[in-house]
Each structure stands twice: as structure tokens, then as C-alpha cells.
Amino acid sequence: MTDLPIDPSSTIPKKAIVSGHDSGQAGIGAFLAMSRRAIVGFYRQPSNWVVGAAFPLLITAVSASAFSRSTSLPGFPDADSFLQFLMAGTILQGTLFGSITASTDLALDIENGFMDRLLASPVSRVSILVSRLAGAATFGAGITVLYIAVFTLFGAKVNGGLAGMLVMVLLSTIMAIGVGGYGAAIGLKTGSAEAVGNSFPLIFILLFMSSAFFPVETMSGTYKTIAQYNPISLVIDASRHQVLQGFDLGEATKGFVIAIAFASIMIGLALSQLRSRLADAS
Amino acid sequence: MSASTPTRTTNVQQTALGPELHVRVGPVARALVRRSLVAITRVPSALVPILLMPVFFMIAFTGSYSAITNIPGFPTDNIFNWFVPYACVQGAAFAGIGTGFSTARDIETGFYDRLLLAPSSRASLILGPVGTSIVRSSFPFLTVLPLGLLLGADFPGVLGLLILAFTSATVSIMSGLWALGVVFRMQTQRSLGLVQVGIFATLFLSIGQVPLAVMRGWLHGAARVNPTTNLLRMARQGFLGGVTWELTWPGLVAAILVVSGLGLFAVSGFRKMEK
Numbered sequence: 031m032t033d034l035p036i037d038p039s040s041t042i043p044k045k046a047i048v049s050g051h052d053s054g055q056a057g058i059g060a061f062l063a064m065s066r067r068a069i070v071g072f073y074r075q076p077s078n079w080v081v082g083a084a085f086p087l088l089i090t091a092v093s094a095s096a097f098s099r100s101t102s103l104p105g106f107p108d109a110d111s112f113l114q115f116l117m118a119g120t121i122l123q124g125t126l127f128g129s130i131t132a133s134t135d136l137a138l139d140i141e142n143g144f145m146d147r148l149l150a151s152p153v154s155r156v157s158i159l160v161s162r163l164a165g166a167a168t169f170g171a172g173i174t175v176l177y178i179a180v181f182t183l184f185g186a187k188v189n190g191g192l193a194g195m196l197v198m199v200l201l202s203t204i205m206a207i208g209v210g211g212y213g214a215a216i217g218l219k220t221g222s223a224e225a226v227g228n229s230f231p232l233i234f235i236l237l238f239m240s241s242a243f244f245p246v247e248t249m250s251g252t253y254k255t256i257a258q259y260n261p262i263s264l265v266i267d268a269s270r271h272q273v274l275q276g277f278d279l280g281e282a283t284k285g286f287v288i289a290i291a292f293a294s295i296m297i298g299l300a301l302s303q304l305r306s307r308l309a310d311a312s
Numbered sequence: 313m314s315a316s317t318p319t320r321t322t323n324v325q326q327t328a329l330g331p332e333l334h335v336r337v338g339p340v341a342r343a344l345v346r347r348s349l350v351a352i353t354r355v356p357s358a359l360v361p362i363l364l365m366p367v368f369f370m371i372a373f374t375g376s377y378s379a380i381t382n383i384p385g386f387p388t389d390n391i392f393n394w395f396v397p398y399a400c401v402q403g404a405a406f407a408g409i410g411t412g413f414s415t416a417r418d419i420e421t422g423f424y425d426r427l428l429l430a431p432s433s434r435a436s437l438i439l440g441p442v443g444t445s446i447v448r449s450s451f452p453f454l455t456v457l458p459l460g461l462l463l464g465a466d467f468p469g470v471l472g473l474l475i476l477a478f479t480s481a482t483v484s485i486m487s488g489l490w491a492l493g494v495v496f497r498m499q500t501q502r503s504l505g506l507v508q509v510g511i512f513a514t515l516f517l518s519i520g521q522v523p524l525a526v527m528r529g530w531l532h533g534a535a536r537v538n539p540t541t542n543l544l545r546m547a548r549q550g551f552l553g554g555v556t557w558e559l560t561w562p563g564l565v566a567a568i569l570v571v572s573g574l575g576l577f578a579v580s581g582f583r584k585m586e587k
Contacts, residue, residue: 081505092516095531103379231360238372244379253375 060153064161072132072165082128083173087180090120093243105247109274114186117177118270119242121202122262124173126233129206130226132166133213137223149308159300163210170206174199186273194272197282201269204289209233211296218303236262241270264288337439340432344440345447348414352448359451362410366403366452370395370460377521385525393551396460397468397476398520401547403452404445404480405511408487409504411445415492416501419585428586438492438578445488449480465551472550475560479547482567487511489574496581514540539566 072079094113101112109115139145139162148158178188178195188194212233217226239253240262249257257263268285271278352359373395381389388394418424427437453476461467468476491507498506517531518540524532535541546563549555 088513089516092531093521095529096522096527097377097380098528099383099526100380103382105379235368235372238368238376244376248379249375250378251375253371253378257375 057154057157060151061157061161064148064153064157065164068132068135068162068165069168071135072169079128079131079169082131082169083124083176086120086123086127087177089123090116097244100244100248103248105245107245107247107270107274111186113181113184114273115245115270116243117181117186117188117273118198118266119240120181121174121177121198121269122205122266123237123242124177125170125202125206126209126237128169128173129166129209130213130230130233132169132206133163133210133217134223134226135165136162136214137217137221137226140217140221141223155304155308156301159214159297159304162214163207163297166206166210166213167203170202170204171199174202188273189275190272190277193277197272197277197285198269201265201282201285201289204286204293205265208289208293208296211293211300215296215300215303218300218307236260241266261288261292265292337433337436340436341440341443344436345443348411348441348444349447351414361406362403362448362451363455365406366399366456367459369402370399370456373399373521374463380522380526383522383526385523387523387525387552390464390466392460392463392465394548396456396465397479397547397551398544399456399460400453400476400480401483401544402515402520403456404449404484405487405515407448407452407484408445408489408491409507409511410448411441411488412491412495412504412507413501414444415441416495416499416504419495419499420501434582434586438489438582441492442485442488445484446481449484450477453477453480468550469555471555475550475555476547479543479563479567482571483543486567486570486574489571489578493574493577493581496578496585499585514538519544539570542566 090113094111094116098112100106101109101115107115136145136159139148145158149155174195178198182188188198190197213226213229216229217223220226239256240260241257242262246254246257246263265285265288268281268288271281275281370392374391377395378391380386381391381394386394415424418427457473457476487507490510491504494503494507494510497503517534518538519527519535520540524535524541527535542562543566545559549559
């Protein structure tokens, strides 16, 4: 690191450049610039997010018609329609699908050598990682707003009103960051965008073995136990409560605790992979 | 060996068109099937979509939707009887996608150009991949079915099993021809996204998840005219009561019509690619 050519006109302290840590205004500026790059790069390629946004809606359209009579089953939560029941699950599904795609960009940065240039620059290592998750976070928030609008258009409303919707947007954003962190950890471990893509089935399995598509109350046996304690179920149930019953701070808090814990673990995992990568490189 | 001196041992026949030589369809198609199966043993991850995905879907669907058998009009009270045949058919459809992937890869790497330059029958270049689809469709059949029976599905009888095996093979031919038709036209692995969307849409817009009697709204109309509905009725009948001609002949008609249509689609795509 000490051999790096330092631009005498740079406003960043020499000490920061050598240690790889920036501080203050320059650090925030670099973080914002990298976040902007991540967001623009993600949305510039519609193939990144169009399928992730459209596919869950297609599944929902089919399921809402196929399982519409299920709302009368014993144990089924009190919902106006199956479409209304599906809203929270569909939102999280869209969030997870898009976020894993967004996290492949970090692996692409490694593949094309851009990551090496970032690591050679006087930018905080945490900023490099966290800014990369900005694309996933904005996707999580954006897809939630879009889906709420689409569901409302088809007659499914959020009984929790604006406060309930805000809870849903925040939960999706945090989960998007968590899944982005999971993808980033794999990307940093393998340095391969393909490996990040191939890790998608695990997310898919977690989603299916949850309350996303059908209520846990109607399930039975081992499957019910797995779905009940699946963290994805706990976040979906918190979000679903805002849709079906109305705004409830207690339920929202439960969801936030799970989502923040999930995101923290995943970001911690990604940071640990980043440290390992740096140690291997030095 | 010179191409201009065909002998009996080379299995090559001279055509009436002149110096052009054609190896018979069968040996080339079989060689392509064998090559594709060897490729599977070398890339085990290729088995994931055709082995693990149908097993996972069977477990996920039977676990998530176990209560739907209580809806009035549902034809069985055992959810495994409903989803096990569906998972077999689904796995067969994924087998066709795998065939499309390997053909697209061969086109991208230039191997397909060598096949086109070889003195082989053009028909074998379609029949080979389709044969591969059929062989691959046996993998999910041989994994999902025993597991499903173990988990609680009723034994459908020998005739029911044969009909399910026949339907799986037919669906793998359909998805293989669909994949080839798209891949021949677009000549890239990226085109497989379109192939997957087509197959998923066909399966979703059918009686895959619930019977017509339980559906409401637009899906009912779509599933009623979707030929996959007749194929699934044919595949499931052994599990839902017994094999009858009333449930078999619409499936056979659907199979003949769809295979013919997709066959034409694949052949016309092949001709376009040759030009």
C-alpha cells in the first residue's frame, strides 16, 4: 500500500490513503459516489430487475386464481381475498429475487478487476461493501411501493394505511440488504458472479418453506414446524399483519428485530469474507 | 479414411444427390444421446434441475398446500396423489430445458458447425437431442416417484405407472422440441430464459396446482384450453382412482398435436439456422 502513487493535489490525508481508511467529508463523498454507481449500474440493465419484478407478479396472478377458494379453509387468516393474503409474500419474493441479482454486481467487480482498483484507493473497506448493497436496498424499497400499487389496483388493500405501508417498505429494504450481503459474501468468497447466481436456490428453498404462499396454520407435521421457525416466515407475518389486521407496532418490531438480525449476520459474513480476501491478497 | 470411398463398415450411404454422404439417422442420434449423457456425468450440477428441483417442488407443494384437499371438489384427500405425478411431469419438462442448454452451448462453442459439416443425416441432429430429453426425463421419474410413494402416495397400478412414464417422456419431447426451436433461431444460451418462461407458463396455466373444479376467474379459462391440462389428467389418473379411456384419449390427442406442432417449429428453426 505504501508504494501507491499519491496525488499531491488530493484532499484526502496521506495517512488515510496508506491505511485504506478515509474519514470525514471525503469518506462520505466516496461512499455516496460508489452507492450512486451501484444504483445506476443496477437499473441501467433492465435484465437485472425486470424478470425479478415481473415473475412474482405472474406467480401471484396464477395463485390468486387457483387458490381463491382456500380462504374458507379452517385456520386460514381473516383476509378479504387470497390476493390480499399473498401481498406480503409476493413483496418479499420480489425483494429476494432482485437483491440476489444486485449482489452479483460485486462479484462482477471482482471478475473485471474493478475491485482491485477500489482496494488500492483510499476508501474505507466497509464503504466498498455497504455502498454495493445500495442497489439492492433501493430495489427492495422500490419493488414494495410498486407491488402495493399493483395489488391496490386489483382490489387488495393494506389495512394498516400509510404507517403499515411504511413498515412494509422498511422491512423489504432491510431484507434486501441482508440478501445482498449474503450474495456479496459468496461473491467475495468465490470471486464469481456465476457462483452468486447459483446460490439462489437456497433463497428459493427458504422462501418456499415459509408462510409466503400459504398460511402456516393450515400446514401440518415437520413442514409446519420448519415454516413456523423460518426467519422469512417471521418477517412475512409481520408485514402481512399490517396488510390484513392493520398497523401494529408490536408486530412490526418483531419483524424489524428478525430482519435487522438477518441483515447484520449477512453483512458480518460479507465483511469477514472481504477481510479474508484482503489477507490472501497481501 | 477418404469420404469419397464409402464402404459397408463405415455405415455411410451415398445419396442419389451425388457426392453428398449421409450416415444413417439411428447411429448418429444414439451417439449424440450417449455424448450428452457422458456430459452429465462430467458436470453433475446439470442434474440439479432435473433431479433436485422436482423433488424439492414435490416436498414444497405437498407441505405448503396440504390443506387444499379439504376444498370441496378436490379429487383426492391425499395431497401426494395430486403432486407426485405433477412433479414427475415437471421434471420431464426441465429435462427438455437441459437439452436446449447443451445444444446452445454446442452452437456457441462451434461444435455444432462440425456436426453440420459431417456427412450425417440432418434428422439425427434433432432426434439425438430429443432422445436425450427422453432419457433425462427418466431421472426425475425414478427419483420423485419412489420418494413420493415412500412419503404416502398411493400405488397407481402398473398401467397407471406406464401411463405416467409415457406422459413424462412425451412432455420431455415437447419441451426438448420447444427448446431446440428457440435455440436454433437465437443460437445463444441466453435464449434459454425464453424457453424456461414458456415451459413455466405452460405448467402454471394448467391444472398443475388445483383441478378445474376448484379454480376461479381467468385461470379457469386458460387451463381449460391448455393441452397440458389433458396431459396432466392422463398422467394422474392412476393415482386418482383408475385408468380410463375417457381420461386417456384427450391426453393422447394433445400429445400428438403438440409434438407435431413443436416438431415443425424445431425443424423450421433448424432450416433457418442452416441458411
